[in-house]
Amino acid sequence: xxxxxxxxxxxxxxxxxxxxxxxxxxxxxxxLLKNHFHQVCNQAILLFFVLPLVFLFLQLVRxxxxxxxxxxxxxxxxxxxxxxxxxxPILFVVFKVIWFYLNHKINRRTALSLFDEKLGLKDRLxxxxxxxxxxxxxxxxxxxxxxxxxxxAAIDDAQAFVKPALSAQLDPIKAYKWQGNLLHYLSVxxxxxxxxxxxxxxxxxxxxxxxxxxxxxxEVEVEKISVAENKKTPExxxxxxxxxxxxxxxxxxKPLQTKTDKAELDQLLADKKDSSGKSQAGRQADAKSxxxxxxxxxTPSDQSSSANKKNKQKQQTEQKPKKQSQQQQAERNPKQNExxxxxxxxxxxxxxxxxRSQSELPTENREDKADPNEEDEGENEEVEDExxxxxSSSANKxNFRLKKxxxxxxxxxxxGTLDLKLRRKASRGGKxxxxxxxxxxxxxxxxxxxxxxxxxxxxxxxxxxxxxxTPKQEDATLSEAEVRAARDNSFGHLQHPELSPWMQDLIKNxxxxxRQQSTETEEGQL
Amino acid sequence: xxVMKDETMGADAAREASAQFRTTYNNIKEQVCRMMxxxxxxxxxxxxxxxxxxxxxxxxxxxLGKTMLVRSLSEAIDLPFxxxxxxxDMMPADIQGTSLLIESEDGSHELRFQEGPLVSNxxxxxxxxxxxxxxxxxxLEAMQERQITVGKRTIKLAEPYCVMATQNPVEQExxxxxxxxxxxxFLMKLIVGYPKESDYSSILRRTTGAEEVTxxxxxxxxxxxxxxxxxxxxxxxxxxxxxxxxxxxxxxxASDYAPSLVNEHIALGSSPRGxxxxxxxxxxxxxxxxxxxxxxxxxxxxALPVLRHRLVIxxxxxxxxxxxxxVINDVVASVKAPHGID
Numbered sequence: 001x002x003x004x005x006x007x008x009x010x011x012x013x014x015x016x017x018x019x020x021x022x023x024x025x026x027x028x029x030x031x032l033l034k035n036h037f038h039q040v041c042n043q044a045i046l047l048f049f050v051l052p053l054v055f056l057f058l059q060l061v062r063x064x065x066x067x068x069x070x071x072x073x074x075x076x077x078x079x080x081x082x083x084x085x086x087x088x089p090i091l092f093v094v095f096k097v098i099w100f101y102l103n104h105k106i107n108r109r110t111a112l113s114l115f116d117e118k119l120g121l122k123d124r125l126x127x128x129x130x131x132x133x134x135x136x137x138x139x140x141x142x143x144x145x146x147x148x149x150x151x152x153a154a155i156d157d158a159q160a161f162v163k164p165a166l167s168a169q170l171d172p173i174k175a176y177k178w179q180g181n182l183l184h185y186l187s188v189x190x191x192x193x194x195x196x197x198x199x200x201x202x203x204x205x206x207x208x209x210x211x212x213x214x215x216x217x218x219e220v221e222v223e224k225i226s227v228a229e230n231k232k233t234p235e236x237x238x239x240x241x242x243x244x245x246x247x248x249x250x251x252x253x254k255p256l257q258t259k260t261d262k263a264e265l266d267q268l269l270a271d272k273k274d275s276s277g278k279s280q281a282g283r284q285a286d287a288k289s290x291x292x293x294x295x296x297x298x299t300p301s302d303q304s305s306s307a308n309k310k311n312k313q314k315q316q317t318e319q320k321p322k323k324q325s326q327q328q329q330a331e332r333n334p335k336q337n338e339x340x341x342x343x344x345x346x347x348x349x350x351x352x353x354x355x356r357s358q359s360e361l362p363t364e365n366r367e368d369k370a371d372p373n374e375e376d377e378g379e380n381e382e383v384e385d386e387x388x389x390x391x392s393s394s395a396n397k398x399n400f401r402l403k404k405x406x407x408x409x410x411x412x413x414x415x416g417t418l419d420l421k422l423r424r425k426a427s428r429g430g431k432x433x434x435x436x437x438x439x440x441x442x443x444x445x446x447x448x449x450x451x452x453x454x455x456x457x458x459x460x461x462x463x464x465x466x467x468x469x470t471p472k473q474e475d476a477t478l479s480e481a482e483v484r485a486a487r488d489n490s491f492g493h494l495q496h497p498e499l500s501p502w503m504q505d506l507i508k509n510x511x512x513x514x515r516q517q518s519t520e521t522e523e524g525q526l
Numbered sequence: 527x528x529v530m531k532d533e534t535m536g537a538d539a540a541r542e543a544s545a546q547f548r549t550t551y552n553n554i555k556e557q558v559c560r561m562m563x564x565x566x567x568x569x570x571x572x573x574x575x576x577x578x579x580x581x582x583x584x585x586x587x588x589x590l591g592k593t594m595l596v597r598s599l600s601e602a603i604d605l606p607f608x609x610x611x612x613x614x615d616m617m618p619a620d621i622q623g624t625s626l627l628i629e630s631e632d633g634s635h636e637l638r639f640q641e642g643p644l645v646s647n648x649x650x651x652x653x654x655x656x657x658x659x660x661x662x663x664x665x666l667e668a669m670q671e672r673q674i675t676v677g678k679r680t681i682k683l684a685e686p687y688c689v690m691a692t693q694n695p696v697e698q699e700x701x702x703x704x705x706x707x708x709x710x711x712f713l714m715k716l717i718v719g720y721p722k723e724s725d726y727s728s729i730l731r732r733t734t735g736a737e738e739v740t741x742x743x744x745x746x747x748x749x750x751x752x753x754x755x756x757x758x759x760x761x762x763x764x765x766x767x768x769x770x771x772x773x774x775x776x777x778x779x780a781s782d783y784a785p786s787l788v789n790e791h792i793a794l795g796s797s798p799r800g801x802x803x804x805x806x807x808x809x810x811x812x813x814x815x816x817x818x819x820x821x822x823x824x825x826x827x828x829a830l831p832v833l834r835h836r837l838v839i840x841x842x843x844x845x846x847x848x849x850x851x852x853v854i855n856d857v858v859a860s861v862k863a864p865h866g867i868d
Contacts, residue, residue: 109764109765109864113765113863122815122817122823122824123763123765123766123819123823124819124821126765127763127766127819127821130763130764131761131763131819146755146756146758146759147759147760147761148536149540149759150759150818150819151761151818152536152537152540153536153537153540153541153818154761154817154818154819155537156537157817
């Protein structure tokens, strides 16, 4: 009878534990799903701007390529864009939650541990369930009987706590604490910006295309009109025209290629120069160029190059009126020019190739310089230009016009037969006497630095001098013995030096004999 | 039917053994508490180590009753007790024993082995860190193998055998800190602290009064051996075992469960012997809590005394004043039980 009730109790316990597991599963499943849902939502916010970004990209593709298959983007409004933007995160959340639900199962131990923790049962229910499963699956191990009876006791012990566990009320699931990230919050305005950008592009593109269909004046025509007007009033309208010239021209508009156009433009520039004041500007330019060239000798290379550029620009502006008149002449008789070119290009090219600064000029300028019309002005002008350029760049480059022999690059010491002055001249050092070198030797400090020794000056080593001295005779004074009185005070503590053994024996014997003698005399007296 | 009958009887036997265990334990504790006042945790720790079959290291300043605790315990369980006062000039032969040349009645001489103080049931190794490493290592075999080997002679030590060592944390000059291998042999390290203010009056009355306090035997060697068997029989569920393993791994730097404090400040973590010690101690705690299986909470309660002497703090940790107790508390807080409910 007792056994049968025990068996029923065991069955009851298993059923009760199953019920607890089922209940805990529902609770934990919903708790975990809620938790997971909130976490996934948090992640999904980041996906808000994915679709707007794609739309924006497609808009760009449509505008650049004009692909008609993407024309549906034109029909999308703000709300459609917003709705589609929400689609990706929603799909992401749904997918993740379903995936989590299908792949996340709560095991029995975890489920029962919920009640163990809730009621403070110290793992009694989970342990009993584990031991019950062990007993059912594996046959009793007779070798460790003591342990098995303890397992049975643990199962029996859990029975008393099943009823309270079944009646226990689980706490309501706490609301998930939102843990927003700044990045997550930023995704919302970014999404809105992307949508608005896509809409604006759509709008801009549609208006641009609609404008393209209506006829309009081309910029060249406008330019020509303005140029014509500028001939009348150059001072007031010039900056605007120059700004317009700087703008890139559309494809359908041809650039100023013809010589007549160039001539007009040059004329305009010349007019502007003239209007700025020929009387003073020319002088100032001359003065500046000369002063710059003199100053640039001491300036670093960058500064000198910038100074050169400025000088060149000024020179060009001065030469341009001449050039324009020459161009006009050249247009009139091109054949004459061609013959002149053939005769003079070779010499000009040779003279220019020696100058490095000229080779650095832009190709357009070089072409201008190589123009035979310029060379007609004669050698003197060219030489003057070169001199100025060399002056301005004298800080960097040697003046080859001096035709001095190059410095001796021999690194070895000169022979002893040469005079010192000759040696100095022959060496690379020049007058200064400082050695200039290349290669590895250039890494040696070229500036003479005086040696400095840290320390305090002293007399140096002590010198011992032995001197001979003749011995002096001194008189010896004898001290006479005198009777001294007894000492008033004690000497204090006197250390007794340890005597050697024979001395100790001697003293000992001495005192013993004295004592013996005294005793003998006493006995004799008695 | 027979199986069920056996199960029922077995469960009753387990209940009975568990009840007997608690009764004997409480009796011994009561007797020891007659001598020792205000050191309940230390007494419980020493008794737990004794019943779990381990050795115990007591650390505390002089005058807290460490030696008296061990002496009164030996009286309470009626076991032979020997005390070794370790000094720097002590040699292994002084504690293990040595062969002496003895003259017999007929005038002949023979070598006879004289057992040292290590051959006993309860050994009090007083100020163990004052002995040289050579002498300290003489204890290793006795503590682990429960035997001592002198020359060609091996002596099996009688059960129950327990070494209770004391060391003074203050006077470190002229001491030889115990090596890790020696420390690992101790089941637990107990810190003997100062008693409370309320305990002082009873301590003074008992020690300075006319009445002499005596300890009577509450148990004996056989009963202690039986109690040890009961402790071994307590089953450990999977989750508790897994938690003990995780806890020990949590003290090892660069392991999966190690928190940042361990990774930064620990040079050497606990060995698997630490996990064994955790389970044995947890079993005693489960029996004392009237349970028949170990729980995760039992292991948590055992973590501090069992693991604190098994951790070696690195230089950085020492310079920052990190203690082993801080590290263990951090590990216990960070390592989750396998069921994983927060």
